[in-house]
Amino acid sequence: MTNADDETASGVRNTVDASAISGVVVQGGTIAVGGNHFHLLADNPRPTPRQLPLPPPGFVGRQGELAALTAAEPGETPTIWTIGGAGGMGKTSLAVQWAASHGDRFPDGALFVDLHGFSPNSHPLKPAAALRGFLDALGVHHRRVPAALADRTALFRSLVAGKRMLILLDNACDEAQVGPLLPGTSSCTVLVTSRNRLPGLAVAHDAQSLRLGPLTGSEARAMLSARLGADHAAGALLAAGAGHPLALAIIAGLARTHSPAEIADELRDESSRLDVLDTGDPATSLPAVLSFSTRALTHGQRTAFLLLGLAPGPDTGLPAAASLVALPVDCAKLLLRALEHASLVDRDNQGRYRMHDLVRDHARSLANELPARERQDAIKRVFDFYVHTAAEADRRLDPRRTSIRLGRPMSGVCSHPLRDADSALQWFAVEHRNLLATHTDASAADEHETVWRLAWVLNTYQQRRAHRQERADIWRCASEAAPRLTDPVLAIRAYRHLGHAHIELGDLDEAHRSLRRALDLARLHGETAQEAHTHRTLALMSEQDADRERALDHASHALELYRRLGNPVREATALNQVGWLTAWLGDRGAGEEFCRAALALFEQHDDPDGEAHTHDSLGWIAHVVHRHHEAIEHYRRALDIYQSLGNTYAAADTLDRLGAPYMAIGHYEQAEETLLEALTIYQHQDRPHSIRRVARQLGVFDALVARGHRCPEQG
Template identity: 50%
Template structure:
């Protein structure tokens, strides 16, 4: 039997034997995966849980190493780790993990048939604890989970003591309570347990004295008297109340169950699949019964219309129906009904009274009195109350019982935040189904044979629905009712008609209709924001971009976004970014067509202006020596995002890269021609440093198309030069040289533009293998820039002359030019140029047999490149660094840097460079094998 232990040090135990699963960090990676058994965990989530960092799109390579090692160690004991849903999945049963087993045992104890059984279950639960949970892991996630687990343990211990007192084991708990009350002198529940144990042990005087101690501490520390329950217990002890005498050990008598027992649950959904994580969340919420006299257990399921809230609630409810022997109540509150207002809670209460078989003559006329009667009838009963489709918290509150023995499940398209904050509800937000769950639902509805027969069409359908249950059910239902209709035909209709293909004559089965009901509850401002987000460029939206898109100040914009999140029409992630499910967004986009006047176009101008102006400021931080471009003032209402330094600029580019690409597409669609090439320019340095070569080419191709509508020759010159460089970096030399010569011709009267064209042509001829031609272009560029008073440009040209001189074997000339370049770059701080000059000097040192000096130069260049997060330059320098290491016989060092360069080249899609480095590594391996053979 396999056990994963988290209640202490993280361990894996097989048949009582601890398995060595590696270093503490590796164990913590495992803990991050099994915290939610059966659910994929995204790599960046693992990093945040284990490293305590938000990776910002970058996942440390060591994570992949840890995953590989865990797979190797755990596979022999039957534990697997696979890729699923974009993350890592460790599909162990929750019962294998001690944290989940603890919660399950505590939950079983709360619904046990008698106190003796409950005591035994809680003892088993508490015995699972071996120390501090997740020992050694100090991250915000771990600390938050650890705090919750300690709270669950404390509650279980208090419940356990109550149970022990009920079965007459007060002598056993007395010393335990004596120690605990010293540690928690203000805990009134604990004090009451201690007083009871003292009294039942024949120590009435000690119990009364202890009460006075508690009363004085409460008055001194909190300025308060003991609560009514503790005061009542004191008076019972004082008067030697006979009901406080020792209870008889053994099972408690079965509770009286009035007949008839209400069984109002609708039938279980017939095609339910997946949702193992959400079901586990419901079970956990059910296990967290409030302390005696506290609130009912409430689990509030929130999510967009069609996401499967009611199905999940009913499926779970039918699975645990035996735990509610006193009955189940159900009501559809019609919070988003197409044909009626939300149900008055007073009407729902009256329906519950009827279900509880109350004589109509006994039902009072006052609604508040009816609610009080309802709560009295369900008090101390183990009942399940399902409140489906709630509109607001106010609609729910009158239906909440006051007994801690009841469980309430609420579903709503809104998040019902105040239900969580004011009534201790456990919030559970439903996401779309993950990949295998979505396929299972489609298979269940359409049939396994149909799904197996058309794998390509099935893949397209799953991609379109993106895990949205209602969409999958609609498609599957149509396939079921039309068995001869090819699934490929449904795919074609979806591509042609979009969301309309998921319409249906039955309103509750039409996705557009269901989503429209959610929008009806929005204010006009909220509906407009919803529509605009549907057409905003990019996959999601940060708050600064949303401010410009929606056209309101930040605080007001945040309130609008929060309302959409509450309505489950918008999702907010921990990084304060907002996104919609693809189908919700498709519906939002259709509503944007109905906006008045030019609202839509003005909003898009503002948000595209936001991306353009912020990107321009970020580019100036990355490369302050680059010749600037002039932007027109942004549209009114546009608010650019301030960026304080280079690190902030890089982080912003990382987060908004896809949105900048989409912003250029929006500008192209609307024929905002200047914006099209401005966006290509603003991303130039970021694309070069991060190796986004294909994106850079696509943006400059769009810029060239936009130039056909512009007359400024300087713009044409710049676009042709940048497009030529983009072609060059992808190895398309003929097209590169064609555009570069075009740029040179257009720059006839622009000395700076000519110089930059010559510098880029030098690289083009280098790629063609003609270093002599490259040197001539570099010399020409140097002559041009020397009269421009631009020292950094001059340094670039000096280094390039030195580089090609070195390539041609003239190392003295090369060294003089590169040293002059290095001095200029350091005098006019330009770390990127400095790294390039150091790389050139290292090359010269290596080829003049000064390998140690070469290594020193390369390492300095590497530090600068990494500091700039220039992964393109980092890969090149690592590649170069391996050669002097190999020349000195430092094969392990050479292998190390070449392997890192290989990984970077592959990540950047630089296939030819990756193949070359792999050959270098193979040659090292051949040398090592030959050496071993000669020794043998």
């Protein structure tokens, strides 16, 4: 006989010592494909095996996964499902719940084995030992169990051939452990749960896969409600559980013996949240359960996992991850693939990597194992990646904007070139939350230069996409960081941009304080350009405060300073502002002359953003002097440019104003369509004053329709 741990190569024919297996008839065949058949004589009858654990109490959700299992039709090969996910994500619960609900499908019984692939106190169960348990359950006397693994597999397959059985292989570590336990008959259904992805089963056995992520908010609430009652399924407890089934179960257990409010308070601190979820039992303690997933990692994979836990933001792109671990992109990708295989990270359809919040907490808690310098360098590299890439994206969006000196990034930082403005907008949209998180982390670490630089390189994107509150927040931090830097201009810029952000938020008192501070610093340090910029921003503030005469004074002062500096593009900006305000104050002709002079300068110096703003001004002037068709042309030109620049903030205002000339010429449907488009953008940007104004305008159309007014084109 062969040793029980020996494996027989594919294609080798085997025989079994019949004297050792009394009552079994042996037919030779190719074991690797289930060709050996053992026919057990009925000398040791056993009851039909029903080995499944009890269904989990209070099981909720997973309706899509349950439906997928139910819908599977038997084929020519066994129906095999792999159920994967992170530790504690409810893989076994799902499998047992489904099996309990569909017992009628398996009249010949159900076999269950815990393969201990990720268990606290044992090594992974060898396939031969698992088969020994199956054969015993199927009535094979222990003296008649073959010693060789291949022979046990062949006997097992013969015994279940043609039977309608469920085989649940729980907590598997890899394909090699599972392969010998698979039946060779299409009548059986096999469920395999594992933290590791098992792609080999899909290749060799056409296995189908389910991946379990966190429970949805409603599912998590239902789970806590089932265990605690609806009154205790509080938002704080739900947030702390982050949809993780084991964490929610632990929280429910704690809340039965402690005040839910007390538990919620303890769970709010992310740095100690895992300590609260440590039950002391390796089988149910969340930190212990998560730690089992890292045992098989190599040193490099483990280091990458710990560092990835330090990455700012909810997800991480490959170039940022490569910068974090200081490896070329291809090498970093291999490490991340290993972590994905182990269900420690997930990769979405855009190729971005994400950790569950509690897995991230675990990685961060383990990161203290690394030398402090290694952690600090990794964080500095990812800071540099975001600052340098955002600076490149900002240059793509506004090539004429003043660039800041960055120096060279740290060694190991991965470059991420951006081709054009469209790719820059796309990158900003994907990375915006991570950039904000980077800014927060840099502020907490007193990385003052990084704080200021990130505020600067984010400004264009945030202004064009109406991230008003976020823009105010980061410039507030930058204004606090700037005085700690050596260049006084940085503080002036920070206060000025903070003031502008408060203007957009409608907080004019805060805007005035910040802008006066910027103006005082500019005069103190003799920074004429900064003084001019600040006067122009003060004009915006005064205009919003309905003090257009004061606004014109500030704009005229800015124009005078720009001319003194010999800066034609800035001069054009001030000319447009002076023209707009002059027209508002009643002198339409002079206002139009200022604006046309501004447009000529913008066109001469190829500044599309300035052109768009000036076309918008000329559109308004043309409308108020009853040149409505001309107004529509100007507004449409401004919109084309804004849309090409991705400036949805300004585009919404232009759409808002475009409705008026359409109304004036009786094109009510086009006016309504335009205003509805503006309203949609305003709602997305959360601009309540503009939303109310446009909503009132749209009410006019209802009145017109009620009175029987129709567009001229409709007759």
